[in-house]
Amino acid sequence: MKRGLLFVVSGPSGCGKGTVVSLLQKEHDFAVSVSATTRSPREGETDGVHYHFWTHERFNKAIADGEMLEYTLYSGSGRYYGTPKAHIAEELESGRDIILEIEVDGAMQIKKRMPEAILVFMVPPSMKALRARLIGRGTESADVIEARIGRAYEELRLAHCYDYIIVNGENSIEETVRKMLDIAAAERFRTARNTDFINTLISEQGKE
Missing domain, CATH: 3.40.50.300 (P-loop containing nucleotide triphosphate hydrolases)
Known part of the structure; x- marks a missing residue:
């Protein structure tokens, strides 16, 4: 495949x-990748659908463990946004x-x-x-x-x-x-x- x-x-x-x-x-x-962020969900947003809503601790651990394909820390808000690797790897291996x-x-x-x-x-x-x-x-x-x-x-x-x-x-x-x-x-x-x-x-x- x-x-x-x-x-x-x-x-x-x-x-x-x-x-x-x-x-x-x-x-x-x-397939569409779902980004991760440390900001709080807005009205109508669902975890895992619109974003993965993570704590700063969870996000920092993902960075340290090499789980992020890319990420950015916005200095103005102090919030992280990024792309976890796992879902992308699964979809690509499946041929999608x-x-x-x-x-x-x-x-x-x-x-x-x-x-x-x-x-x-x-x-x-x-x-x-x-x-x-x-x-x-x-x-x-x-x-x-x-x-x-x-x-x-x-x-x-x-x-x-x-x-x-x-x-x-x-x-x-x-x-x-x-x-x-x-x-x-x-x-x-x-x-x-x-x-x-x-x-x-x-x-x-x-x-x-």
């Missing part, structure tokens, strides 16, 4: 990456593709630890469109929106570190999902992912 593919999706807040990831999970059987939707810093950590990970950076068709989306949510103050726009420009400067760039919002969300599926299909044909099969064919020399 072939291993599944690990996708890491990042992009500015408001670019629609969460919607794309959700559709891939619901309609195309992609899995997606992580994480910040740029975490994506860079994963690329160092798992070079085979496929990094996808999702962007809006324009920064004007991004601003319109953030305003259209109607959930954030003007100051928060400005902070998100500023952060988006910082993230864009690291887009060159990713394997693929997808523009979300040029047409339909379904087209963006199709682009992700096209990437998955192409990645399965990479030479590095098929060397075992080639070696099996070579081993048949003289036995055919």
